Amino acid sequence: MLIARLFSFFKRKMAPLSAATSNPCEFSDNRDGGISVWVSPAAIDVMWHNAVKSRRYETGGILIGSYGADGLDIDVVEATPKPKGSLSGWLWFQRGKTGLSELLEDRWRLGLHYLGEWHYHPSAAPTPSGPDIEAMQKIAGDDAYRCRNPLLIILGGSPRKNWSLSATLIRDGFAVRLNPKD
């Protein structure tokens, strides 16, 4: 009986992770209707799996995709796992840079660009903190990123139970929190 119970416990523990979602996620700015963000199921899947793997520590990576003609219609095609050299703790994450310029050069050839950053808030709301916004404003002003309006996506909560995404765009230096589309 005990062995059977133990076995089912381990079987549950070892079960392959199911895909987080098969639906894309969309956000928009209801105030002026000018901003629209689409996040691919593949990108959500990478964020979700890495959040599960990271357990109680923050993790994150970069967002890659394309812009519409006006630059405010954003398609997030890809989210990367944390690059080598990243450091993290319970309430903080510092993204490393190893391999990113090669990856981005490769994606530029496919017509895709650096769009911004994502990270995980373990067991917490996906609300951007003050330092989160400051880090994004720094990126907006850094010519190396070639990204004047970087996007921040945060996955918050418990990935296996209740979790959600937030999307915040830095526009002209200010943070605009976007609303999920129904």
Ligand SMILES: [Zn+2]
């Ligand atoms: Zn954060």
